[in-house]
Amino acid sequence: MFAGENQNWALADFEINEINENLEGIQKYCSERTETKSIGMINPAMDSLRNAILKKDEKLFRKSYTNLTNSCNSCHQSTNHEYNVIVIPKNPPFSNQDFSNKNK
Numbered sequence: 001m002f003a004g005e006n007q008n009w010a011l012a013d014f015e016i017n018e019i020n021e022n023l024e025g026i027q028k029y030c031s032e033r034t035e036t037k038s039i040g041m042i043n044p045a046m047d048s049l050r051n052a053i054l055k056k057d058e059k060l061f062r063k064s065y066t067n068l069t070n071s072c073n074s075c076h077q078s079t080n081h082e083y084n085v086i087v088i089p090k091n092p093p094f095s096n097q098d099f100s101n102k103n104k
């Protein structure tokens, strides 16, 4: 979130690839779990976020990020993990990482 907000597109691109690797890991190692079958529901939101990063479009980034967060929650609800609520972060997760873009 903070990479896109600061238009640090190189960092945002790196991070979306990390999310993708995690999703692939789930499909590979948790393939026997029923929840894994619905993981494709997250693809449209991931595609649109990737597109926003490619286009360096901050407005689309924010919209896609909200969509992605909603997809996380709708799966948690449908898999009886509704207590696991994902929100859009308000503060950067690490105090030792600079999310601003020095090369803007």
Ligand code: HEC
Residues within 6 Å of the ligand: 035, 036, 037, 038, 039, 040, 041, 042, 068, 069, 071, 072, 073, 075, 076, 079, 081, 084, 086
């Ligand atoms: C296909 C359904 C599905 C989608 C989509 C999904 N989740 Fe989950 N998530 C689960 C399930 C099921 C669990 C419980 C896993 C377990 O039992 O260990 C979980 C657990 C979690 C946990 C808790 C992990 C832990 O060990 O405490 C986090 C954090 C989480 N999800 C974040 C997300 C985020 C962020 C997204 C969106 C980018 C997302 N999830 C999308 C199904 C989903």
